Amino acid sequence: MKQTEQETFWSGEFGQQYTDRNTRDREEWDNFYQQNWGLTKSEMNARFASGWSSETRILEVGCNTGMQLRGLQDAGFTNLYGVELQPYAVEKAKQTTQHINIIQGSGFDLPFRDDFFDVVCTNGVLIHIAPDDLPKIMDEMVRCSRRYIWGFEYYSPELSSIPYRGNEGFLWKADYAALFQQRHPSLKLVKQELYPYVNTSESGNVDYMYLLEKTA
Template sequence: MKTNQMDFWNGQFGSEYTDRNTYSYEELDGFYKAQFGVTRTEMNQEFLGGLSLATTLEAGCNVGNQLRCLQAMGFNGLYGIELQQYAVEKSKQLSRGINIIQGSLFDIPFKDSYFDMVFTSGVLIHISPDDIYKAIDEMYRVSNRYIWGFEYYAEAGYQEVQYRGNEDKLWKTNFMQLFLDRYPNLQVVKEKIYKYVQSDLVDQMYLLEKK
């Protein structure tokens, strides 16, 4: 499967995004502190503290910023899948003990229920509403127990957002509800809205569990 969005992220714009958004663990926490008033480590601890996870997959991991954050918190068995080859190559220079491969969220190359948890962070927002359920279905398929997400949030319906002068590249909605509507056996473990410090945007973090 190939989409306009996939071509966009595999091009120069995607490489420039990767260069702009490559962080160390400490820099990532500083970025979140400036954006939300709370570090990413603190967010992760609130949602994942106490969970026992042998294997975790980040779908759309770019260079592995979020995976390195989890690794610094003590999580092991970390995997990432990333569409952009440039980001995958760069991740190899930054990560140790994390398995990041090139691939598509529409066709995750792992067996059913392979991972204890599958998550995205700012990835579903870049998938067209016409294709979103292909991604949701794949995440659900390879997750044995948990689905975790952090995405732009809109309370009602899909809303397109212009992205650095580009159209048809960014959307916001209640992504948690898309999962719940699609799979009634999912239950909400925790959900929280995070407001941006210097804008009206809000993000939603959610942790879902298969009953």
């Protein structure tokens, strides 16, 4: 499958720089979220994943070096998978994770059978998918999930493009839960929380976490 413009951009040198810039150990990872949103990512995750069995099979699409997966592992989940486009990030993930199944691949063509996972999630990944390509990755995520779609992304009521480090056409914000439901009307919104930035340099921006459930 031919790479999109965004895939080429993120799998190259810019993506490597992003990985080096954003790779954190567990304590730094939670501190980063605490400083920006007033909650650790572990606390956010617990609000949505509470009550799930430790054996819940979870796939993260665009897992980078596996920080979210390590956080879920520390929370007691044992059946964790990740798909990451960037080979450099996959190699770094293999150095920093244990007993997590991380492979190199594209969210547009997930190498898993239908309904293989209980949960398929993204964390700051859909924001980097061009709007015309969103249906492809959303369809793949829904196909591979038996029950839940879980996301943490930049939020805006309307889809809008924003510059990213001097580049145009590589970052968007939207109501991604609503876009999933427009594409797949059988998805039901189970839970959603908005997280305004408490970091003054990001004042006015909002991220959000959402959980959708398949009903058909």
